[in-house]
Amino acid sequence: MIEISVRKKLKGKISEFELNIDIRIESGDFVAVFGKSGSGKTTLLKMIAGLINPDEGFINVEGEVWFDSRKKINIPPQKRRIGFVFQDYALFPNMTVEENILFAMDVKDYRSLDEILKLMEIENLRERKPETLSGGQKQRVALARALARKPKILLLDEPLSALDLETRLKLQDEIGTVHRRFNLTTIMVSHDFSEIFKLSNRVFVLSDGKVIKSGKPEDIFIQEKISGKVKFSGQVLKIEKEDVVFIVSVLVGNNVIKVVSVEDEIKDIKVGDTVLIASKAFNPFIMKV
Amino acid sequence: MDSEFISTLFLTFKLAFTTTFLLLFIGIPVAYVLAYGNFRFKSFLETVIAMPLVLPPTVLGFYFLVFLAPDSFLGNLLDRFIGLKLVFTFEGLVLASLIYSLPFMVHPIQSGFSSVPKSLIEASYTLGKSKLTTLFRVIIPNSKPAILTGIVLSFAHTVGEFGVVLMVGGSIPGETKVASIAIYEEVEALNYDRANMYAIVLFLITFFILLTVYTINKKFLRAERL
Numbered sequence: 381m382i383e384i385s386v387r388k389k390l391k392g393k394i395s396e397f398e399l400n401i402d403i404r405i406e407s408g409d410f411v412a413v414f415g416k417s418g419s420g421k422t423t424l425l426k427m428i429a430g431l432i433n434p435d436e437g438f439i440n441v442e443g444e445v446w447f448d449s450r451k452k453i454n455i456p457p458q459k460r461r462i463g464f465v466f467q468d469y470a471l472f473p474n475m476t477v478e479e480n481i482l483f484a485m486d487v488k489d490y491r492s493l494d495e496i497l498k499l500m501e502i503e504n505l506r507e508r509k510p511e512t513l514s515g516g517q518k519q520r521v522a523l524a525r526a527l528a529r530k531p532k533i534l535l536l537d538e539p540l541s542a543l544d545l546e547t548r549l550k551l552q553d554e555i556g557t558v559h560r561r562f563n564l565t566t567i568m569v570s571h572d573f574s575e576i577f578k579l580s581n582r583v584f585v586l587s588d589g590k591v592i593k594s595g596k597p598e599d600i601f602i603q604e605k606i607s608g609k610v611k612f613s614g615q616v617l618k619i620e621k622e623d624v625v626f627i628v629s630v631l632v633g634n635n636v637i638k639v640v641s642v643e644d645e646i647k648d649i650k651v652g653d654t655v656l657i658a659s660k661a662f663n664p665f666i667m668k669v
Numbered sequence: 670m671d672s673e674f675i676s677t678l679f680l681t682f683k684l685a686f687t688t689t690f691l692l693l694f695i696g697i698p699v700a701y702v703l704a705y706g707n708f709r710f711k712s713f714l715e716t717v718i719a720m721p722l723v724l725p726p727t728v729l730g731f732y733f734l735v736f737l738a739p740d741s742f743l744g745n746l747l748d749r750f751i752g753l754k755l756v757f758t759f760e761g762l763v764l765a766s767l768i769y770s771l772p773f774m775v776h777p778i779q780s781g782f783s784s785v786p787k788s789l790i791e792a793s794y795t796l797g798k799s800k801l802t803t804l805f806r807v808i809i810p811n812s813k814p815a816i817l818t819g820i821v822l823s824f825a826h827t828v829g830e831f832g833v834v835l836m837v838g839g840s841i842p843g844e845t846k847v848a849s850i851a852i853y854e855e856v857e858a859l860n861y862d863r864a865n866m867y868a869i870v871l872f873l874i875t876f877f878i879l880l881t882v883y884t885i886n887k888k889f890l891r892a893e894r895l
Binding site: 426429430431456457458459460462463464466467468470472473474483484486525529 | 786788789791792793794795796797798799806807810811
């Protein structure tokens with residue numbers, strides 16, 4: 381279990397505010413931290429990593445104290461077993477893919493290097509320098525490098541925000557696989573609803589340095605926001621049967637819209653499809669595009 | 670091409686090489702502290718290091734003479750205990766050049782260090798690497814053009830220095846007489862041909878050093894863009 385209780389004064393874009401967070405994360409959870417930019421998400425991640433020090437509070441991980449302002453304990457980032465994937469990947473430009481991954485190991489272990497390269501499907505990139513890689517490839521290398529550290533906790537700072545949709549969907553699957561396979565506790569900062577739905581089992585919504593909501597993703601994001609203005613296209617997140625009708629949750633932009641629909645309409649629609657929602661008077665109907 | 674000509678040029682480059690070599694080891698830690706440190710007297714330190722940029726070299730030379738002359742307290746101490754004479758000697762020239770060329774080494778490296786993305790350094794820490802390992806394996810390798818620029822500027826600046834050398838070293842052939850001073854003296858004696866020989870050698874060498882640097886730096890930069 382990870383217990384975090386931290387406070388720190390932050391300078392936001394508009395004014396100063398206090399980051400004040402008390403959360404508990406169960407081991408093995410995949411947690412998403414959601415919020416506007418400048419709400420303190422990345423700061424929280426960096427505090428867990430030991431890159432930023434809280435003004436006061438504590439961080440306990442699996443019974444180990446990583447930070448405690450009262451007991452003056454502050455384990456340096458080097459000694460915290462974390463895998464941090466940075467938003468800009470932070471691959472070392474002076475090293476090849478292989479060297480980047482070996483750099484993460486305290487003792488060079490070529491067998492686990494091979495395993496990781498294979499798992500992330502980047503064996504053929506071994507000798508390449510980061511600047512020759514595509515965004516998706518860089519992301520894989522960054523993830524591979526974080527895993528090479530054999531972390532307890534995986535920290536992902538908007539890992540997929542710079543990638544195109546197709547690559548993003550593929551990498552979402554891989555992050556999920558990695559999370560389960562290595563028995564990790566993962567904390568991911570994200571803006572992306574579909575990503576959060578797909579991967580996380582718990583969401584913390586941050587606003588101005590405070591957790592304003594927390595819970596399962598569907599409880600947090602699926603609200604009664606059925607609005608039907610002309611037409612929207614979006615992605616199907618969930619199809620639920622309710623008595624004789626089906627409730628289809630569709631992600632449009634950053635909103636989740638629930639649409640009531642009948643069996644005939646949805647028979648060739650499945651989760652992940654892109655659909656069009658159109659409104660006719662007050663009776664919206666749904667069809668595949 | 671008599672022996673004095675050769676020994677003067679040799680001395681000039683010996684001074685420049687020695688100064689640059691030592692400055693590299695002084696410049697990297699100083700640049701590191703200035704680029705990443707956050708301490709109370711940082712502005713003060715920055716000012717001291719940048720002073721030689723704007724201070725007339727003769728001022729620097731003058732105080733150097735005053736404080737390190739054999740009859741001064743410090744000069745006396747150094748001479749008595751380690752037998753080091755710093756006025757009108759090669760060692761004195763090196764020390765004066767170190768101070769005089771310090772900003773030319775520190776500033777490019779400092780700005781190179783500052784432009785290494787912060788996330789690279791943080792990534793190195795999260796991957797278990799100490800600050801020192803991070804400096805040698807991440808920061809320095811990713812600041813190569815800046816370090817090369819620092820080396821070249823310090824070298825060229827030391828070759829070209831005049832005022833400090835004249836004040837601190839005088840013009841003892843084979844010991845402290847460098848090319849820039851030789852040119853001045855030859856012109857004073859109306860030996861324009863000899864002055865021209867020195868001048869042409871300095872001109873060509875400086876030109877080719879800079880040309881090499883820009884070519885190499887272009888290659889670095891191109892490699893980064895690939």
